Amino acid sequence: EDKVVQSPLSLVVHEGDTVTLNCSYEVTNFRSLLWYKQEKKAPTFLFMLTSSGIEKKSGRLSSILDKKELFSILNITATQTGDSAIYLCALFFYNQGGKLIFGQGTELSVKP
């Protein structure tokens, strides 16, 4: 069974803190690892990672993939209350019709 494990499952921080969210996995036959932010309804795309060791950045968010150690991290610096959401990582399987297998998600709550 494909398995994606995220940690922590929930996290409460104060504005201005930096957080690191973890995503580990057990399979290697995926094409890419994706990070999403989910606030109320549909997930919003954040990053797509395909190569190991190359950091992707977007404003205060950054992410990197380690294919040797089978994990990815999502960093958020100078957190704001608007960062409060569930953060999901998922593996994309091209050779299985393009399906996504998601981790359990990390629920981040940023307090003012």
Add this chain to the structure above:
Amino acid sequence: GAVVSQHPSRVICKSGTSVKIECRSLDFQATTMFWYRQFPKQSLMLMATSNEGSKATYEQGVEKDKFLINHASLTLSTLTVTSAHPEDSSFYICSASRGAPNEKLFFGSGTQLSVL
């Protein structure tokens, strides 16, 4: 950008009734659509892969007779929850990509199903 429309956004039904949820790709053809279920405080669990013109592929543990999927056209997939029970209450969401399988997936806005 491409849009996936999902209806209804919210439905409340009595136990034992069937509920149909529609997922439409508005400006592109989707040969494959995916259906997910999400319980409160949990992640999106893939239920099935909907293939246009053929049978859906269900994930392990998902009852195909309970969750009927029809993908009769390149722009519409439907999920019917048959004989719904309170434990089927959940958030259901679909996704699709334009053309060949790729990471640029478009999600519907989801359907919150509450079975009384």
